[in-house]
Amino acid sequence: MNKTVFNAIxxxxxxxxxxxxxxxxxxxxxxxxxxxxxxxxxxxxQNGQPLTSETLRGHFILYSFTYTHCPAPCYNSNDTIKExxxxxxxxxxxxxxxxxxxxxxxxxxxxPEALKAYGDALNADFSQWHFVTTDNKALLKTIVxxxxxxxxxxxxxxxxxxxxxxxxxxxxxxxxxxxxxTTEVSDADRILRHLGVLAEEVQNxxxxxxxxxxxxxxxxxxxx
Amino acid sequence: MKIKAALISLAIILGLAVGFIFFxxxxxxxxxxxxxxxxxxxxxxxxxxxxxxxxxxxxxxLIYFGYTFCPDIxxxxxxxxxxxxxxxxxxxxxxxxxxxxxDPERDTPEKLAEYMGHFDPSFIGITGxxxxxxxxxxxxxxxxxxxEGSEATNYLIDHTATLMVLDREGFLKLVFPYGVTSEEIxxxxxxxxxx
Numbered sequence: 001m002n003k004t005v006f007n008a009i010x011x012x013x014x015x016x017x018x019x020x021x022x023x024x025x026x027x028x029x030x031x032x033x034x035x036x037x038x039x040x041x042x043x044x045x046q047n048g049q050p051l052t053s054e055t056l057r058g059h060f061i062l063y064s065f066t067y068t069h070c071p072a073p074c075y076n077s078n079d080t081i082k083e084x085x086x087x088x089x090x091x092x093x094x095x096x097x098x099x100x101x102x103x104x105x106x107x108x109x110x111x112p113e114a115l116k117a118y119g120d121a122l123n124a125d126f127s128q129w130h131f132v133t134t135d136n137k138a139l140l141k142t143i144v145x146x147x148x149x150x151x152x153x154x155x156x157x158x159x160x161x162x163x164x165x166x167x168x169x170x171x172x173x174x175x176x177x178x179x180x181x182t183t184e185v186s187d188a189d190r191i192l193r194h195l196g197v198l199a200e201e202v203q204n205x206x207x208x209x210x211x212x213x214x215x216x217x218x219x220x221x222x223x224x
Numbered sequence: 225m226k227i228k229a230a231l232i233s234l235a236i237i238l239g240l241a242v243g244f245i246f247f248x249x250x251x252x253x254x255x256x257x258x259x260x261x262x263x264x265x266x267x268x269x270x271x272x273x274x275x276x277x278x279x280x281x282x283x284x285x286l287i288y289f290g291y292t293f294c295p296d297i298x299x300x301x302x303x304x305x306x307x308x309x310x311x312x313x314x315x316x317x318x319x320x321x322x323x324x325x326x327d328p329e330r331d332t333p334e335k336l337a338e339y340m341g342h343f344d345p346s347f348i349g350i351t352g353x354x355x356x357x358x359x360x361x362x363x364x365x366x367x368x369x370x371x372e373g374s375e376a377t378n379y380l381i382d383h384t385a386t387l388m389v390l391d392r393e394g395f396l397k398l399v400f401p402y403g404v405t406s407e408e409i410x411x412x413x414x415x416x417x418x419x
Contacts, residue, residue, distance in 0.1 A: 004228055036259040036396065037365035040384065054367045054384065138355065142362050146264070172255055172399070173365050214251060217258065 029216040030223040031201055032176040032194055038063075038169040039147025041139075043103070043132035046115040051101070051132050053173060059099045060195055063167040065150050067106035067160055068118040077164055078102075078122050083188040085128065091196040094203045096171065097128075098195065103144060104133040105152045105160055149178070166191065170198055197223045250415045253408035254389070254400035262394040264363040268324065268350035271337035275322070275350045278394060283320045284416050285390040289366045291327035292339040292349075293377050297385050297402060298323075299343075305387070306344040307406035308413065316346075318417055324360060325351040326368045326381050364388065391416060 038061075040053040062084065064077045081100050088098060104110035110118075115131035124131070134140050144150050151163040166179040166187060177194050179187050205213040267276040277285065286305060290298030302323070309316035323340060325331035328351050331339075336349025351357070361368055368383035385402035389412070398412060 004231060008231070034255060034257045036257060036261070037363075037399065039362045040365045040367040041362060042367065042369065052367050052369075053365065136358075139358055139362060142359050147363055174255060174257065174399075211251065214256075217256065 029212055030197055030221050031213060031216045032168075032197055033220075033222055034217070035175045035178070038167070038173050038175050039143045040173075041134070041143050041147075043134050044112060046112050046119050046126065046131040048112040051130050056099050056101070057173065058171040059097045060093075060171065060198055061099045061101055061169045062191065063148060063169065064100070064102045065105060065144060065148070065152065065162065065164060066102055067104050067162075068110050068114050069106065069158060070162070071159070077166070080166070080187045080191075081129065082122070082124075084191055085125065087188065087192055088195075091192055091199065093195065093199045096199055096202060100129040102129070102131050103140075103148075104131065105140065105144060105162065106154075107133045107135050107137060107140065148175075168194060168198075171202070194223060250412075252398055252412050252415075253404055254387075254398045254412070256398055257396050259396050263388075263390050263396040264360070265394070266356070266360045268352040268356060268360070269333050270348055270350045271333040275348060277322070277390075280320045280322075281394055282392050283318055284392060284413060285394075286319065286321040287364065287388045287390065288321065288323045289326055289361060289364070289368070289383060290323050290385075291325050291381055292331050292335055293327060293373075293380070295377070295380070301385065301387055301402070301404075302340075302343040302347065304404065304406040305409060306347070308409035309344060309346075311406065311410050312414060315414065315417055319413055321347045323347065323349045324357065325349060326357065326361070326366075326383050328352060328354055328357055389413070389416065391419070 038053065042050055042052045045051045062081065064081060066074060066077060081102070085100065104115060110133050115133070119126060119129065119131050144152060148167050150165060150167070151161070153161045155161055163180070167175055168177040168179075168191065170176050176198060177191075179191065201213055263277070265277045267274050269275070277287075288298070288301060288305075290301070302321075305321050309319060309321075312319070321344070323336070325336055331349070331351050333349070333351060336351060340347035340349040352360075366384045366386070368381055371380045371382045373380040387400040387402075387404065387409075388396060389398035389400070391397045397416065400409065400412075
C-alpha cells in the first residue's frame with residue numbers, strides 16, 4: 001500500500017474521532033435521560049373521578065407529593081407549580097399538553113372534598129392541575145415510595161415525614177427528571193427549561209434526526 | 225498533486241460513508257431506558273412452582289402483561305415474539321419470555337402453561353394474588369382494569385400493552401409499543417444478544 005492510502009486512512013480515523021469528540025464536548029443536541037418507567041396507577045381526583053396513568057398518556061406530567069394537613073409553609077412546592085403554570089407560554093411545547101398531578105400521601109383525611117378545598121385555596125386551574133390519592137395505602141406506598149422513589153412515612157401524630165420533590169414524566173410514561181426540593185435553586189426555571197428540551201426532542205426526533213438524538217442519549221449529552 | 229488531493233478527498237468521503245453505515249448506533253424499535261438500577265424483582269407462581277425474575281439472569285428477558293381470555297392484543301403480541309424467536313435460530317435459547325397474568329381470578333398456573341405452550345414451548349406464564357399483581361404492574365407502568373365483555377368471556381381486561389425487554393443483568397433496556405412487528409423484535413434482540 002502506498003503512502004497516500006495510509007494518509008487517507010489516518011485522516012478518516014482522525015476526522016471520525018474528532019467529530020465524536022466535538023459532539024460530546026459541544027453537545028449540539030441535549031436530551032434528558034430516560035431514567036425508568038413511571039409507575040401505573042388508578043387514583044381518585046378532587047372531583048371524585050378516576051384519574052389513571054393512561055388518562056394523561058401523551059402529556060408531559062409534573063408530579064408532586066404533599067398532604068393537605070402539611071404545616072405551612074410545607075416546602076412551597078405548590079408555589080413552584082403555580083409559577084411554572086403561569087410561565088408555560090415561555091416554552092415552545094409544540095402543542096404537547098402539560099399536566100400537574102399532586103399526589104396526597106394522606107388518604108384518610110384527604111377525601112376528594114378536602115382535595116377540592118385545598119386546590120380552591122390555591123386558586124388552582126383544575127383543568128391542568130389534578131389533586132389525587134387512593135384508599136389503597138399499600139399500593140400508594142408502592143407507587144409513591146418505590147415507583148416515584150419519594151420517601152414518606154406516617155409519624156402517627158397527624159404529620160408525615162416527607163422528602164418532597166418533583167418528578168417529570170414524558171408522554172410515553174418514562175421518568176425523565178427528578179428534582180429534590182431545594183430552597184437554593186429555582187426549581188421552576190430548571191423544570192421549564194427541561195420541558196423545552198423534552199418538547200424539542202419529541203418534535204425533532206424523527207427520520208434521520210432520530211439518529212442524532214439517539215447519539216445524544218448514547219454520549220450522555222444531558223441538559224443541565 | 226491535484227490527483228492525490230482528489231483521491232484523499234474521495235477516500236475521506238467514502239470512509240465517512242462506510243463508517244456511518246457500519247458504526248452508526250443501532251436504532252431500536254422501542255424506547256430505550258437508561259436505568260441505573262436493576263428492574264424490580266418479583267416472584268409469582270408458574271405451573272412448575274415459584275418463578276422469580278432473577279432466575280433468568282444471563283438471559284435477555286421479555287416481560288409481557290396479559291391474560292388468557294384476551295381476545296386479540298395479547299395473542300397477537302405473543303405470536304409476534306414467537307415468530308421473532310423462530311427467526312433467530314439457536315440464539316433464541318438465550319431469550320426468555322414471561323407473561324404476567326392480569327386475571328388471577330381465571331388464570332391458574334396450569335391454564336397459563338397450556339395457553340403459553342400454544343405460542344412457544346419456552347414461554348412461561350405466571351400469576352399471583354391481586355395484591356401481588358397490583359404491585360408488579362404499578363412498578364412496571366402497566367395500568368389494568370376490568371371491562372365489560374361478551375357472554376362468552378364474562379369480562380375483559382383493559383391494559384397497557386407494552387412489551388418490555390430486560391438485559392442479561394436484569395436492567396430494563398427497552399419498551400416496545402403495541403404493534404411492534406416480529407422483524408423489529410428480532411432485530412433488537414439480536415443486537416442486545418451481541419452486547
